[in-house]
Amino acid sequence: MLRVGLTGGIGSGKSAVAARLVELGAVLIDADRVAREVVAPGSEGLAEIVAAFSDRVLDADGALDRAALGAVVFADEAARRRLEAITHPRVRARTAELMAAAAPDAIVVNDVPLLVEVGLAPTYHLVVVVQTAVATRLDRLTRLRGMDRVEAERRIAAQADDARRRAAADVVLTNDASLGALHAAVDALWRRRLQPYEHNLRERRVAPPGQGEVARSDPSWPEQYARLAARIRHALAPADLRIDHIGATAVSGSAAADVIDVQVAVPTLADADGTLADRLANAGFPRVPGHWWDDPRPAGPGRWEKRLHGSADPGRPVRLHVRAADSPGWRYALLMRDHLRADPDQRAAYLMLKRDLVEAAPHVDGSGTARDPWFDEEYLRAEQWAEQTGWRP
Template sequence: MIRLTGRVLMVGLTGGIGSGKSAVASRLAERGAVIVDSDRIAREVVAPDTEGLAEIVAAFSERVLDAEGALDRAALGDVVFGDDTARRRLEAITHPRVRARSAELVAAAPADAVVVNDVPLLVEVGLAPTFHLVVVVQTEVATRVQRLARHRGMSRAEAERRIAAQADDARRQAVADVVLHNDGTLDDLHAAVDALWQDRLLPYERNVRQRRAVRPERVVLTEPDPTWPQQYARLAARIRHAAAPADPRVDHIGSTAVPGLAAKDVIDIQLTVDSLEEADGPLAERLARAGFPRLPGEWWDNPRPAGDGRWEKRLHGSADPARPAYLHLRVAGSPGWRYALLMRDHLRADPDQRAAYLMVKRELAAAAPDNGAYGTAKDPWFDEEHLRAEEWAARTGWRP
């Protein structure tokens, strides 16, 4: 596993066998990306006269060698396919070597590089949170079977067996920030890759390098998006990876966490810390490297109900130009921390208040379309809602 360094943008590229992933990698290389090809590295680390090959022979005997003494990948596949113990034994030999060589290539990349890690089993081995962005190439199974027969000489049965052994489309989509559909022409695929490169990868790399978060200036309400929870889950996984080995509490908060509620298309996330000193320490830099730089200035929440003072917090944002997000670092058990969870849960539980809040949001978005005025204008409604929410919490026994 490669920990994000903040030197380069790390993109994970994956797709099922026969999906056209290699064509995407080639096009990204033409655009200027540094490609780290896991399959190629996997062959390098078990080439003749390597320690990797020697260990494989020791584990599985010389029956996995061809007449020239090189690894016979088909013979090895016959040994490990369908045998979990043998597969894990092989992975214990190859995976550490592949990771080490991949890390060397990443370390050698230019400081402003977009590094694309071509990883066929990215989903299967749980690597998605280690990247700033995951791109999945998706193609209909029938098309993939035809390609495998035409380009690799596989029988239909063998192609279907290989496809079935990998993660299915649903599992890949769950980790995908970008899905490139490859059922059309090569020109269609190139156009999609070029747009991704120009509109998302280049500005994302620049934002990560310059520690700059994306901040929408105007309030635009969008209709409820059923994928908001999935998008949150991908962001939260990256945040947890950045915070490792600690395992902090991470919560989806704000309007996008309330099903059926129109909202600004910005994911709000709460990261629980033990103190603001912790938030100001190495954690802040690790989050920035992972694509969540800290927003400059002082940040706080207005007390509820309104009064003197303020509830301090730290605020980070997303560097991804296509996925704005705010990451609120609040101290466990603090009033602001508790309030964010209470408001979310009360609105989830009370459809009448959810409808009332939506009406307020629509009116204010039309009257006060900039973020600052919009947030301030909601204060009176939240002061009243706070009292209703506290009554609900007492009545139901709610706890954060």
């Protein structure tokens, strides 16, 4: 199944997005509803809260008085952490139960208001953030929900700001226009990305590549890599493997095809098979069929073997190279990246070469090291630079 995390600030219209996704066929897990369920009257969660904070947090009917509890924990960090220690494990366990009950081909949307604040983004295949101007949110909270403006401002300030949410988002849905416009954006997301992503994930198939055009430099590439790396690291835990951003998108200011190259270092290539490959596939990075290698530098006989994975997500092409740590191919990828970062002249030459290679063969997957003689010359320059600077991987 495809796991989608949905979040947005209070008053952003997140509930409208969730409702539309349900209409389209998604299975919705509402974190707020789950949080109420695990502290319902008669539950172990409520009993533990009363034991921790006394019955002053109960209303006349014996249910949790959220306002009274909020008054206790809002300004007391220790009390808040005590409450979270009671509720968060129960919410996680109940959410896991609901996910396990969904069909294997389901698109499960977990509506979590504090997804970013509690660091849950890496646990999903995709994170969708609903973003709305603060002025619009305040208007909705005061005019439509009848909330006091000071209270509305306080609640907005207590949550992550837009910049922090965008950093965690694979998809940002802007909700500053009409409900119809929001529905159109959700429908397009469902049709173009979520449905094919789920199908690719279930079939363990890499999303078909684009045309391979060289794009302009995108300053968000490092941020996109960071999200991917966090997802990969979560999938491979408890193994603590080195993960690096490599290739042209790892070099600031360099134009490149819009494909994020990621390198995962394993002790040996035998460790790249079996459980590790399954975990990557389940996280949305299935193995690319066939045998993969890099050409040695300088050019010579033999091959530098590796494993290659891609992305099941049609909206974010990825080449994930699994190489043995300290192997020549692993070292070469890091050396090339760091030398190009340090040498603007060679960075410009590399860009021109990449453009020529793409124009000559636009549909070829450039997942290995190209055979152009420039790469051998650059390797020698990079090795000289490494010796002069004391560079190490």
